[in-house]
Amino acid sequence: MLPFESNYLAYLLAHPQQQTSAEQILSNGTKIRLLGVGAIELEPATLTHSSRAIVLSAGIHGNETAPIEWLNQLLDDLLGEHLVISEPLLLLWGHPQAMIAGVREIGTNLNRLFNGAHKHGVQDLEHQRAAELEGWMDTFYRRYSFRCAHYDLHTAIRSSVHEKFAVVPYTPQRAPNLEQFALLQDCGVDCLLFFHQPTTTFSYHSAIHYDADAFTVELGKVRPFGQNERAALRLLDDRMRLLICGGKSQRQMPDVDRCRWYQVTDVINREQSDFRLNFADDLANFSTFQSGDCLAYQAEEPVLVDDGPKSVVFPNAHVQVGQRAAILVKQLAAAECARIIYG
Template identity: 40%
Template sequence: MDAKEFCRQFNLIEFVKDNAESLDPFALSLEKFRVKFKAVGIIEISPKHNSNVNLVLSAGIHGNETAPIEILSDLVSKIFKEEIPLAHNLLIIIGNPKAMLIQERFTGFNLNRLFNGAWKDYVDDPVAGEEAKRAQEIEQQVQTFYQQVDYNVNDREGLDGLGQVRIHYDLHTAIKPSLHQKFAIYPYLHERSHSKAQIRFLVDTGIETILLYHKPSTTFSYFSSYQFNAHAFTLELGKVRPFGENNREDFLQFESLLIAQVSGQYEFQSNCDIHDANLFMVKKELIKTSEMDELGFDSANTANFTQFNKGDLLLDAGKNSYLVEQDGEAIVFPNNKVPVGQRMGLVVVKP
């Protein structure tokens, strides 16, 4: 089978399923783009013209979050069939193929708690070791991709979508319902400024709610942001559902704008209005410090961004308990069933 016919028949989901254990790297060259199959679930696609945009698109960091995997699979198929032009350099990542096979969040340990070098503490762990090695592999592939092009980290021109730019959208769906169905987590930027151009893009895709994170973390998007000055976001696009049960119409606006960006038809603006963005900021992390700690509400049936009143008990943890300090504080990602040391929820407020 020649390269053109291979690409015409290619299905990313089926390919990853068939090669979930191992993959011998190989490359293809077509008339308008090159493809490098770098590792299990990791594919680099580059146009044959030079591009100043280096875009990482990841999904399946949690194996049961199937809609984002379907979105990337369809995008790759459209590029391979030349149904859309490819304007920029892409790195496509299906994060946890083995978890995807069984449609579980992870096989041993939450992969999105192992980035920015956190994997080093778990490589030999009998439970977390497999995911730790996968985090290491993903970090190495992202580093190779971003460092193919010289990039001056002190050149702030690129941070508004102009000049040489690095972008990473890590696509997810949430375990529980949300009062704001689609929302983005903007990693902590240290001394950098938030990009109005990127926020404008997210709002245009239908992701109007933006949660500004307050400190370093071990998530994939923070790794790309911190290590490479990328515009990086964790994007929550809806609710977790099995393969075949996603209502793809719910994602059409996001997909159409993503295609517009990939094909060079979306124009970032360095000065733009973001007043319609619904911004939140993290006030506090609720950390599980012992097996006795419990959230003070029915976390299983509480939607993301549910608001509470002053004095409400959010965390019952002895001296580490937390009572709402002001009306309107809201909870995001409430989860009683996490290991000691991990986050049970985020308390968020309007800035």
């Protein structure tokens, strides 16, 4: 039997270091396995060849509370049998100890430690956690040799011109999955960022190793536990419930008129301890800069925009030296979006 009846999040935060594996079968036939700290697998009573193995992760950064709370409510409704899944489902709460501390990370940015990056450097808490999360994902995807999907849910430090947006990992060998882009639009995510190189994020890890339809999904701004408005995630909630319960969307392609798509062009790393951004701390994501504008200073040398206009996303001067301090993106014209969709 599971050691909790509901509100797994409360149990998780009370037991952030060790949880004994447990298993329970609901009356509707759903099998639930507690795999370890922050990892719960659900298997439907019946599997078919059209099933999709779905991973939902939240809390890779501990202060990104809205998706953490949403995932907890989703599990509550599954435990209460208000929903019956038809797809294998793995729920992951990424960084419980950072959640308790109310911080993004304890020592290292966890979302820079996947795709095997955790094997290198000082083996701190986050390095160990990345290895655990990769292990659970690997076991899950190998157990269910179906199509794979991974939605890694986040909230951003800053406000944003586009409140909800998703990062599409760099997988040049694969054609864009337009059905997935339509699904994201149904979740209220019209803005996509197409990354231009391999990374060490969780969504890139699942995309490159398991051919998963994987996205880093940003769902608004960071807020403390208890201060999130559930209505803000209503579209995501509706669409994800439909997905895991086997419902079919009426749309196979995104609405081109709603597409706000960007190509990532530049990654700015903090290479020096004196790195500083040349704009206010409350500047919104997707704020636009022109050619020649100074974005930052590195060793007192200006970091300038070339081939503008470009927009800045995820600016953070306080990352560790050597890590990404911002990315620059260039918006695709409507005709470019239409070309991707219609060929």
